[in-house]
Amino acid sequence: xxxxxxxxxxxxxxxxxxxxxxxxxxxxxxxxxxxxxxxxxxxxxxxxxxxxxxxxxxxxxxxxxxxxxxxxxxxxxxxxxxxxxxxxxxxxxxxxxxxxxxxxxxxxxxxxxxxxxxxxxxxxxxxxxxxxxxxxxxxxxxxxxxxxxxxxxxxxxxxxxxxxxxxxxxxxxxxxxxxxxxxxxxxxxxxxxxxxxxxxxxxxxxxxxxxxxxxxxxxxxxxxxxxxxxxxxxxxxxxxxxxxxxxxxxxxxxxxxxxxxxxxxxxxxxxxxxxxxxxxxxxxxxxxx
Amino acid sequence: xxxxxxxxxxxxxxxxxxxxxxxxxxxxxxxxxxxxxxxxxxxxxxxxxxxxxxxxxxxxxxxxxxxxxxxxxxxxxxxxxxxxxxxxxxxxxxxxxxxxxxxxxxxxxxxxxxxxxxxxxxxxxxxxxxxxxxxxxxxxxxxxxxxxxxxxxxxxxxxxxxxxxxxxxxxxxxxxxxxxxxxxxxxxxxxxxxxxxxxxxxxxxxxxxxxxxxxxxxxxxxxxxxxxxxxxxxxxxxxxxxxxxxxxxxxxxxxxxxxxxxxxxxxxxxxxxxxxxxxxxxxxxxxxxx
Numbered sequence: 001x002x003x004x005x006x007x008x009x010x011x012x013x014x015x016x017x018x019x020x021x022x023x024x025x026x027x028x029x030x031x032x033x034x035x036x037x038x039x040x041x042x043x044x045x046x047x048x049x050x051x052x053x054x055x056x057x058x059x060x061x062x063x064x065x066x067x068x069x070x071x072x073x074x075x076x077x078x079x080x081x082x083x084x085x086x087x088x089x090x091x092x093x094x095x096x097x098x099x100x101x102x103x104x105x106x107x108x109x110x111x112x113x114x115x116x117x118x119x120x121x122x123x124x125x126x127x128x129x130x131x132x133x134x135x136x137x138x139x140x141x142x143x144x145x146x147x148x149x150x151x152x153x154x155x156x157x158x159x160x161x162x163x164x165x166x167x168x169x170x171x172x173x174x175x176x177x178x179x180x181x182x183x184x185x186x187x188x189x190x191x192x193x194x195x196x197x198x199x200x201x202x203x204x205x206x207x208x209x210x211x212x213x214x215x216x217x218x219x220x221x222x223x224x225x226x227x228x229x230x231x232x233x234x235x236x237x238x239x240x241x242x243x244x245x246x247x248x249x250x251x252x253x254x255x256x257x258x259x260x261x262x263x264x265x266x267x268x269x270x271x272x273x274x275x276x277x278x279x280x281x282x283x284x285x286x287x288x289x
Numbered sequence: 290x291x292x293x294x295x296x297x298x299x300x301x302x303x304x305x306x307x308x309x310x311x312x313x314x315x316x317x318x319x320x321x322x323x324x325x326x327x328x329x330x331x332x333x334x335x336x337x338x339x340x341x342x343x344x345x346x347x348x349x350x351x352x353x354x355x356x357x358x359x360x361x362x363x364x365x366x367x368x369x370x371x372x373x374x375x376x377x378x379x380x381x382x383x384x385x386x387x388x389x390x391x392x393x394x395x396x397x398x399x400x401x402x403x404x405x406x407x408x409x410x411x412x413x414x415x416x417x418x419x420x421x422x423x424x425x426x427x428x429x430x431x432x433x434x435x436x437x438x439x440x441x442x443x444x445x446x447x448x449x450x451x452x453x454x455x456x457x458x459x460x461x462x463x464x465x466x467x468x469x470x471x472x473x474x475x476x477x478x479x480x481x482x483x484x485x486x487x488x489x490x491x492x493x494x495x496x497x498x499x500x501x502x503x504x505x506x507x508x509x510x511x512x513x514x515x516x517x518x519x520x521x522x523x524x525x526x527x528x529x530x531x532x533x534x535x536x537x538x539x540x541x542x543x544x545x546x547x548x549x550x551x552x553x554x555x556x557x558x559x560x561x562x563x564x565x566x567x568x569x570x571x572x573x574x575x576x577x578x579x
Contacts, residue, residue, distance in 0.1 A: 067471055085475040097468040101490035101575045111476035114486075142575040162476055 012198040013165030015041040020073035035223035050209040051219030090164040096151040098143040105139040111162040129157040320356035363545035379530040387446025399458025424448040449510035450503030461495020497569035
């Protein structure tokens with residue numbers, strides 16, 4: 001493909017967490033958000049983490065990105081400990097974090113320019129990515145002039161140009177309307193299927209998780225731990241229409257939902273508002289399935 | 290030409306013009322009328338009005354101010370005078386001097402307070418103690434302190450804009466979304482790069498807002514400072530700035546000229562804000578989109 005010519009070789013990495021804990025505050029104000037959490041984000045796989053909102057997923061992301069340090073345990077990328085933010089582990093945030101004062105093109109080139117790596121090859125790769133995310137006509141527009149879906153795609157390109165070893169996506173499609181969201185799923189999984197980077201995708205949406213994942217981590221509510229690991233062995237390339245008719249997809253969904261339900265009931269009995277919302281949403285969805 | 294026809298066919302423009310016209314007509318009629326209102330109308334309130342300091346049968350009425358036609362005549366007469374334009378020039382010079390100094394010192398100072406904990410710890414307490422002092426309270430002290438009256442007035446205008454600019458820059462820099470920093474850091478930005486490409490443009494909208502507000506205060510302050518300090522003029526009556534122009538007209542009993550001075554300041558303030566708005570739009574192109 002054309003990419004082999006312009007794109008530097010992708011070297012996917014493997015992120016591992018071993019017994020990671022994170023707590024905030026001290027003494028009896030102490031709150032353990034993540035407790036003794038271990039899992040691996042496998043090389044060249046799309047790992048999706050799904051859990052109720054407010055379950056500490058964003059905290060985990062800050063730890064993985066290196067914005068914060070764990071209180072205990074180890075995070076390693078290909079065996080080397082993670083200590084600070086780095087281009088190896090780039091985060092695509094919830095809602096847009098594109099710089100509003102830069103055009104699409106300037107945003108995409110931000111990383112290479114910051115590191116002084118603006119070579120002919122990088123510019124070509126930038127052009128390639130711009131075309132890949134379908135924003136050639138919007139190259140000189142500011143983020144406020146783009147639609148929600150375009151902003152997400154621009155941000156994907158801004159991350160990919162840095163060739164991170166791991167891409168971390170924190171509920172990237174949250175806030176998009178249902179139609180755009182489904183288009184973005186297909187679009188994003190096509191991107192992934194083409195280049196097979198290591199991707200870590202965090203979501204609260206079980207349909208999104210089943211559609212995208214190679215491997216699904218189902219999380220418990222605070223303190224955050226992995227409740228179950230589910231292999232999503234659906235064939236690729238995936239299309240939304242195939243998944244709707246797939247019994248296997250529905251089985252996986254039911255499996256994940258039952259774990260999440262038990263988890264939500266547990267926190268509901270402890271009086272969490274987020275959990276109450278989740279139970280309600282779950283019941284609606286279960287009656288539909 | 291196209292733009293002109295666009296304005297002339299705009300309803301909002303004509304509504305505005307009508308509003309100004311009605312105001313002028315009412316003013317003219319009011320100024321020409323020699324009776325304010327039937328005296329018996331306010332007879333029941335006589336005691337109360339007397340207690341407030343009004344004379345027996347005198348209430349302020351529009352007839353006490355010069356009519357717009359008289360103001361216009363006086364204005365036309367003054368247009369040919371060197372002193373009038375000299376006043377414009379002096380006031381503009383002081384406003385721009387004080388304002389530019391406030392920008393040059395205030396923007397870096399505000400940014401420094403925002404990015405450095407140490408600078409904030411050292412600089413902010415003093416700043417917060419001085420900030421509530423109104424610029425006009427500085428007039429006597431600055432006349433004593435500065436070698437010339439000109440510098441004293443510029444210093445006072447500087448104070449008018451300085452605090453507003455610093456507070457806006459500080460607040461603006463502080464409210465930049467933390468994810469921008471995280472994203473920039475992850476992509477390998479150095480601290481300098483983050484300052485130059487995230488903090489600076491991220492603060493720019495607040496700089497523009499702070500400057501616009503500061504500019505307004507500057508005009509308020511310069512006029513008062515000119516009145517109090519006697520305009521800093523060498524020869525009386527010329528070169529004292531628009532504030533002194535008004536004061537001088539008052540002392541000289543030329544009431545039409547007072548209004549001429551007032552309107553001139555209105556125009557001057559409007560022109561400066563327009564200039565600033567234009568500059569602001571140019572500096573923050575990403576905000577005017579859509």
